[in-house]
Amino acid sequence: MSTHHLVNNAQKGNFEAAVQVFQNYKDSAPEFEKNEKLAVDAFENSVSILQSNFYLNELTISNFKKILDLNIILHQNLTVFIGENGVGKTSLLEAIRKNLMWIAATTRKDNTNGGTIDTKEEVNTFYKDKGAYIDCEFQIGKNYKCKGRVATPPDGVISDLKSELTKYRELGRNFRILNTYQNIDLPLFAFYGIDRIQITGKKSKSSEFGKIEGYDSSLSLNDKTSFDTLIIWLVQQLKLAKEGNTYLQEKNIKNINAKKAIQNVEILFKKIYPELKEIKLIYEDDGKDKVVIELENEQIYLHQFSDGQRVLFGLIGDIARRLLLLNDVSDTPFNGRGMVLIDEIELHLHPSWQQKIILILRESFPNIQFIVTTHSPHVITTVEPECIRSIYIDKETKKFKYDIPTFTKGAESNVVLEDVFDVDPRPTWNIESTDWLKQYTDLVNKDLWDSEKAIALRKKLDAWGKNKETELDKIDIEISLRAFKRSKK
Numbered sequence: 001m002s003t004h005h006l007v008n009n010a011q012k013g014n015f016e017a018a019v020q021v022f023q024n025y026k027d028s029a030p031e032f033e034k035n036e037k038l039a040v041d042a043f044e045n046s047v048s049i050l051q052s053n054f055y056l057n058e059l060t061i062s063n064f065k066k067i068l069d070l071n072i073i074l075h076q077n078l079t080v081f082i083g084e085n086g087v088g089k090t091s092l093l094e095a096i097r098k099n100l101m102w103i104a105a106t107t108r109k110d111n112t113n114g115g116t117i118d119t120k121e122e123v124n125t126f127y128k129d130k131g132a133y134i135d136c137e138f139q140i141g142k143n144y145k146c147k148g149r150v151a152t153p154p155d156g157v158i159s160d161l162k163s164e165l166t167k168y169r170e171l172g173r174n175f176r177i178l179n180t181y182q183n184i185d186l187p188l189f190a191f192y193g194i195d196r197i198q199i200t201g202k203k204s205k206s207s208e209f210g211k212i213e214g215y216d217s218s219l220s221l222n223d224k225t226s227f228d229t230l231i232i233w234l235v236q237q238l239k240l241a242k243e244g245n246t247y248l249q250e251k252n253i254k255n256i257n258a259k260k261a262i263q264n265v266e267i268l269f270k271k272i273y274p275e276l277k278e279i280k281l282i283y284e285d286d287g288k289d290k291v292v293i294e295l296e297n298e299q300i301y302l303h304q305f306s307d308g309q310r311v312l313f314g315l316i317g318d319i320a321r322r323l324l325l326l327n328d329v330s331d332t333p334f335n336g337r338g339m340v341l342i343d344e345i346e347l348h349l350h351p352s353w354q355q356k357i358i359l360i361l362r363e364s365f366p367n368i369q370f371i372v373t374t375h376s377p378h379v380i381t382t383v384e385p386e387c388i389r390s391i392y393i394d395k396e397t398k399k400f401k402y403d404i405p406t407f408t409k410g411a412e413s414n415v416v417l418e419d420v421f422d423v424d425p426r427p428t429w430n431i432e433s434t435d436w437l438k439q440y441t442d443l444v445n446k447d448l449w450d451s452e453k454a455i456a457l458r459k460k461l462d463a464w465g466k467n468k469e470t471e472l473d474k475i476d477i478e479i480s481l482r483a484f485k486r487s488k489k
Contacts, residue, residue, distance in 0.1 A: 003031045010045060013143035018046040019174040026181070046174075047184055049141035054187055054337045055369040056096065057139040063124045063132040064117065065091045070400040074371065075387045076139070078362065081373045082380065082421065083391035088400065089373040092391070093191065093341045094221070096371060098150045099136040100189045100339060101219050102165050106172025107186065108212055114168070115219075117152040129154045131161045138171075146171050179211075186211070186326040188338030188368065190218040192315060194347060196226055209233055214325035227314040231302055233321050234291045237261050238281040261324050264334065268320055269293065271360050272312055307348040312357070315342070319365060337367045346376035351413075354378035377416040384409050390420065433464045437471060447486065449479045 006024075009017035021032075022042035028034035055076040061067045067088045072079075081089045098115025105112035117123065123132045133151035140146060149164040178184050217226070240258035262279060270276045275296040282290045291302040305313065319340060327333035340361075346354045355378045361370055374380065380388065390403045405420045414425040428434055436457050443454040461472060 010042065013049050013141040015046065015049045015140040015144040016146075016170060016174065017144075018042060018049055019177060022046055022181075023177065043178065043181060046178055049144070050175075050178075050187075051185065051337065053139060053141050055139055056136060056339055056371070057145070058135075058137040059092070059096060060135040061092070061095050061133075063127050063130050064095055064134055065122055065124065067091055067095075067400050068124060068127065068398070070391075070402075072389060072402060074369075074389075077369060078358070078383065078387045079369075079371045080358075080380065080383050080388050081371075081391055082375070082388060085375075087391050087393065089391060090343050093343055093371065093373060095134040096136065096339075097191045097219050097221070097341060098134060099148060099168070100191075100341075102148065102150070102168035103172045103175075104189045104215050104219055106169045107175045108172075108215055109176075110173065114165075115150055116163075117150060119152050119155055123152060123154075129157055131157075131159055133161060133163075140171075183211075183329050185330050185333075185336050186214065188214065188218070188319070188322050188326055188336060188340065190319065190322060190338070191221070191341045191343075192226070192318075193221060193343050195222060196311065196314060196347075209236065209325060211325055211328050214322040218322060226318045227310055230314060230317045230321055231291055234262075234265070234279065234302070234317075235281060235289045238279070238291070239289075242281070264324065265317065265320055268316055268334075268364050269313065271364065272316070308350060308353065311348045312353060316360065316364065319361075319368070323365070334365055335367050336365075337369075339369045339371060340365075342370065342372040345372040345374050346379050351376075351378045355382055358382050375421075377413040377421060380408050380416045380420060381411055381413055382409060388420070433461070436460050436464070437469075441471075441475060444475055444478055444482070447482055449482070 006017050007021055010021040019042075022039055022045075023029065024032035025035045025039035025042055053076075056074050057076070058071070058073055060071045062069055065088065066086070070088075072092075081092055083089055098117070100114075102114030105114045117132050117134070119128075124130075131152055131154040133149050135147065135149045138146040146167045147164075148166075148168040149162075151161050151163045153159040153161045175184075175186055179186060217229075237258040241262055266276065266279055269279065273293065273295055277294045277296065280292050280294055282292050284290055293300045293302065300309075302313070320334065323333045323336045323338075326338075327336040330336065345357055349357060354376045358370075358372075358379060359382050361368075385405045385408045388405055388408060390405060392401060392403070393399070394401050408416055408420060411419075417423050417425050426434055426437075440454060440457040440461060443449060443451060443457070448454055449458075461469070465472060
């Protein structure tokens, strides 16, 4: 590409070209005179492009696990995958994760590998002779798309199928180049699986918590230490906030503004507990430091949280911790960009919190693209229809497809359960009262509400749900109308 075209593409918002122009001016590449001012301008342009937009736009999967062939356009802010058990929702997250791993790994350092497809375990059993691939297309700014592929060729068969990772490596390298020149906000890539609530007692791989440690285990498939790591990090920041440089020097820790970090976390946690006064450190007789959430009338130890509390605080807290590390000089670290994958977002949450979790995450981290799975209608009632992808297998073609519902946000959970999940809100399998109600309704519709059988059924139904079951009230209105018509004959 000529110098003119390169500069022109950079000015039009091509992220790759913008970084190249910056390097050329900084290092005096052929046809570029070393020019610090123009290098600074090109650097600022590169950062501006990155900060303006960065999200996963399109996902294409072939022969990965159960998914034979599927192409999905994702929403730039939030995508929620729904569907029956076994349809492949978790596999979609895992597919995305494998691609993100290459970007995150190269952001840390060169010549580092990311995710791969296991030929024996992850290629569809019935089509092993085809191999498998996962394509991702990322949008950066308005005018640059980064496309890559994680693939595995079929065993024992000559094939041109291969991974295409050059753009991923370049992207991660460009993040690193910019950050080396001047501290920038790095994007977050994180995956939270169904094991995220566990407390293992294990220490995190690093207790230093420098900037690049924001990627530590962030995309690990079976990481069970995120809540432990959050507690360790909170202990460290609370000590730094109290003891300052003394503790910093003793432990040789790369510091961020600890007081500001704790204040930011407290603001987030107040979304869960509005009555929260502060997060503080308590020194116990056993010699262990304990993190405590102090409310108006009680104190709650983080290590004694219930599963639901761990899920809520652990998820929000870990995202916050990583953003504070990766955006270590930003005045608004929670406005950082990136992609966060969450499997079964409703895990261990009370229905009231299922209704809030998406809203809290989007409000707290407005520029993160969340890609999640759920089985919960309560979650869906807070999500715009255009953000939902209902995955299913076409019964005739056996192909994987998806629908986008038309009515979700603000709807009643029962409506979502029936219209979006295609599940009867009333349990129908081996439930005696449901059977009674159906039989009684059928008799009413046949004008037999006063038959001996109907009267007997009504006694049972009244004993079960009188003054509680609204369907009985509707039936009574129907009986009144039918009785009036009968009297006119």
